[in-house]
Amino acid sequence: xxxxxxxxxxxxxxxxxxxxxxxxxxxxxxxxxxxxxxxxxxxxxxxxxxxxxxxxxxxxxxxxxxxxxxxxxxxxxxxxxxxxxxxxxxxxxxxxxxxxxxxxxxxxxxxxxxxxxxxxxxxxxxxxxxxxxxxxxxxxxxxxxxxxx
Numbered sequence: 001x002x003x004x005x006x007x008x009x010x011x012x013x014x015x016x017x018x019x020x021x022x023x024x025x026x027x028x029x030x031x032x033x034x035x036x037x038x039x040x041x042x043x044x045x046x047x048x049x050x051x052x053x054x055x056x057x058x059x060x061x062x063x064x065x066x067x068x069x070x071x072x073x074x075x076x077x078x079x080x081x082x083x084x085x086x087x088x089x090x091x092x093x094x095x096x097x098x099x100x101x102x103x104x105x106x107x108x109x110x111x112x113x114x115x116x117x118x119x120x121x122x123x124x125x126x127x128x129x130x131x132x133x134x135x136x137x138x139x140x141x142x143x144x145x146x147x148x149x
Contacts, residue, residue, distance in 0.1 A: 003135030004125055006112045014109055016129065018089065019078040021104055021112065022071075024124050025091075030071040032091035032101055036062040037104060039086045048086035055080030063087060085109045 008015040011099035022029045036059055048065035050056075055077040063070065069077075074089065082105040091102040102116040113135060116123060126132050 001115045001117050002122055004114045004122060005133045005135050005149075006114070006125065007110070007131040007133065008129045009131070012110070014073050017078070018081065018084045018087070018104065018106065019075070019115070022075050024128055025102070025121055026075075028101070028118075028121070029091065030075060031094045032071045033094060034069050034071060034074045035066055035090040035092070036069060036074070037066045037088045037090070038063050039088050040105065050085040051081050051083065051087060053080055053082035056082060056084065059084070059087065066077075073074045081134060083109065128133070 005058075006016060013058040027102055038049040040047045049060050051059050059081060069092070071094075077086075086108060087106045089104045090100060091104070093099045093101050101118060102114060102121060105115075107113055114121070115121060
């Protein structure tokens with residue numbers, strides 16, 4: 001899988017959020033089934049999901065159980081979310097529920113990481129955002145300690 005990281009800033013804050021990526025990847029993002037989960041730490045028992053707004057609260061609840069939602073439901077929640085700070089969203093094909101299509105990971109409001117083999121998705125991301133970097137490897141376990149946690 002290819003890994004892209006989006007660092008675009010607008011007024012010194014990340015210039016995109018989950019809702020923007022779901023719109024960009026439509027219609028496939030709407031047709032997919034999604035697993036909402038936390039970002040894991042290298043320390044056992046440490047994981048994070050943080051989002052603000054009405055939709056963010058609901059996403060946080062879903063992440064605690066690695067809940068599955070439809071693409072349409074995730075889009076509605078994302079539209080009601082002000083910001084996803086930490087979170088992982090894995091999109092699965094609508095007819096092949098065991099075949100992962102894309103992983104979208106929000107990392108500490110610093111960047112979004114996208115893992116996929118979908119050339120169309122990779123092309124859309126690269127042509128839409130200005131500060132897109134190729135990741136050497138996907139973040140599968142966040143290594144940095146969060147102060148106070």
